[in-house]
Amino acid sequence: MGGKMKQSEAGPMAGEDFLQRCRGIVGPGNVITGQDDMAPYLTDWRGRYTGNAVAVVRPATTQETAALVALCAQARVPVVPQGGNTGLVANSVPDQSGQAVVVSLKRLNRIRGVDLVNNTITVEAGCILEEIQNAASDAGRLFPLSLAAEGSCTIGGNLATNAGGTAVLRYGNARDLCLGVEVVNAQGDIWDGLRGLRKDNTGYDLRDLFIGAEGTLGIITAAVLKLYPLPKAQVTALVGLQSPQAALELLSLAQETCAAGLTGFELMSRFSLDLVTRHFPQMRIGLSEEFPQYVLLEISDSESEAHATGLLEALVSEAMERELLGDAIVASSIAQSKALWSLREHITLAQAIEGKHVKHDVSVPISRIAEFIRETDALLQEAFPGIRLVTFGHLGDGNLHYNASAPEGVADDVFIQGQEAINRIVHDSTHRFGGSISAEHGLGTLKRDEIKRYKSAVELRMMTAIKSALDPLNLMNPGKMI
Ligand code: FAD
Ligand code: MLT
Ligand code: ZN
Numbered sequence: 154m155g156g157k158m159k160q161s162e163a164g165p166m167a168g169e170d171f172l173q174r175c176r177g178i179v180g181p182g183n184v185i186t187g188q189d190d191m192a193p194y195l196t197d198w199r200g201r202y203t204g205n206a207v208a209v210v211r212p213a214t215t216q217e218t219a220a221l222v223a224l225c226a227q228a229r230v231p232v233v234p235q236g237g238n239t240g241l242v243a244n245s246v247p248d249q250s251g252q253a254v255v256v257s258l259k260r261l262n263r264i265r266g267v268d269l270v271n272n273t274i275t276v277e278a279g280c281i282l283e284e285i286q287n288a289a290s291d292a293g294r295l296f297p298l299s300l301a302a303e304g305s306c307t308i309g310g311n312l313a314t315n316a317g318g319t320a321v322l323r324y325g326n327a328r329d330l331c332l333g334v335e336v337v338n339a340q341g342d343i344w345d346g347l348r349g350l351r352k353d354n355t356g357y358d359l360r361d362l363f364i365g366a367e368g369t370l371g372i373i374t375a376a377v378l379k380l381y382p383l384p385k386a387q388v389t390a391l392v393g394l395q396s397p398q399a400a401l402e403l404l405s406l407a408q409e410t411c412a413a414g415l416t417g418f419e420l421m422s423r424f425s426l427d428l429v430t431r432h433f434p435q436m437r438i439g440l441s442e443e444f445p446q447y448v449l450l451e452i453s454d455s456e457s458e459a460h461a462t463g464l465l466e467a468l469v470s471e472a473m474e475r476e477l478l479g480d481a482i483v484a485s486s487i488a489q490s491k492a493l494w495s496l497r498e499h500i501t502l503a504q505a506i507e508g509k510h511v512k513h514d515v516s517v518p519i520s521r522i523a524e525f526i527r528e529t530d531a532l533l534q535e536a537f538p539g540i541r542l543v544t545f546g547h548l549g550d551g552n553l554h555y556n557a558s559a560p561e562g563v564a565d566d567v568f569i570q571g572q573e574a575i576n577r578i579v580h581d582s583t584h585r586f587g588g589s590i591s592a593e594h595g596l597g598t599l600k601r602d603e604i605k606r607y608k609s610a611v612e613l614r615m616m617t618a619i620k621s622a623l624d625p626l627n628l629m630n631p632g633k634m635i
Pocket of ligand 1: 240278305310367501
């Protein structure tokens, strides 16, 4: 099964004639070719990869997208789909060959409709996540996908990476929130799979193939998403603890106490928060003393504010009794809750400002997380004495961002030369613990080769067979993921 994939070759039409035809499809103002104008589309969010392109093309409709992809297929021009360009594994920018077209979906940004009885919203791929959350809220519903990049990432990118974020514990990841997709395939055909059905067993699940495919099989142009009732109340608390093991015990207790009401459970090591307050001093908040670990937890309630607060108080007092907690700050206003979440959401930015670092996005069975951290910390400290670990993430999903910064006094550029060795320790450890080396960010260019170490030959062969069948010319986001 699974033939070798073809190398994409830029055809003779990647010149002026090709560009003219692109202009004919999307209008002259939406074919960008100047280096300065293309620059924001060519470098990834972390500033680690810069590619080149024939052009950045910005279609405004599904039909324009289909005509553009058909033209690229005919001319053998590779296509790099791009939404908000917030991807963290170098999946949304082209390589340096300069042969590809970046297809920016940001003009495809209409909310097509809300169905309050079906509890769904139909949106185009370029809608910004926050705008979808707001549209749902205006309709008296919740769209629960939530992540720190929500002000700039698009739903197309969220689906293409099967994004996770901070509400997976209760609502699932992007895949769980999507009922149907509209797709332009690698040949430029439109597949209207915008079915808002909760049950549909009519063959292979093509929707789920495009979700998480990182744009390697086609372009998602629209989606039907699930909506939920808006909670009546939300309470947030930041608690200090002595260890990841205590955090794990608190998670079990919180699930027993709050059941489905527990909607967020984020672990943050003290060093993660120190980085935030170092680079954003205005975010400092007062805990009575310092702790090695913190958990930000959120309870959503369908009854009332008083009921939610009652649950949180019961949880905190039981946890104090069991000596799991040192200190707790309970947000008493929406502004305070936002300030606590803001601390959590600024860790990525703070670490980026601090300097170059080695990023990991691993998951292990929740029950083994504390042991994973203990063992992997020790291995890293032995190999790289003084290494500064920025450990934070979605503890409730077993998903850690286990990032490594240089020891004090070691230049970042020198430190990241050791990233292969650091990856080996972290990823081998993840694998030993039965985990995944990419829990929510995808593979992109960053982990495309790394994954071959951890997936079986049969799994890799089936993935290659799917890619070859749906994109036989290897034109859709070539070199990413597979
Ligand atoms: P892009 O970065 O533009 O693209 C990402 C991938 O999707 C690429 O492979 C691209 O080719 C493909 N793609 C984009 N649009 C389409 C489309 N319409 N059809 C087909 N393929 C497409 N991720 C998480 O999972 N959880 C988090 O908590 C989280 N937090 C983040 C915080 C910060 C500060 C940042 C910078 C990133 C974070 N991310 C997180 C990663 C990133 O935001 C998500 O992966 C996001 O879903 C990407 O959306 P985007 O529109 O920016 O996509
Ligand atoms: C997060 O949870 O904040 C993100 O996935 C971003 C990151 O890993 O840095
Ligand atoms: Zn995350």
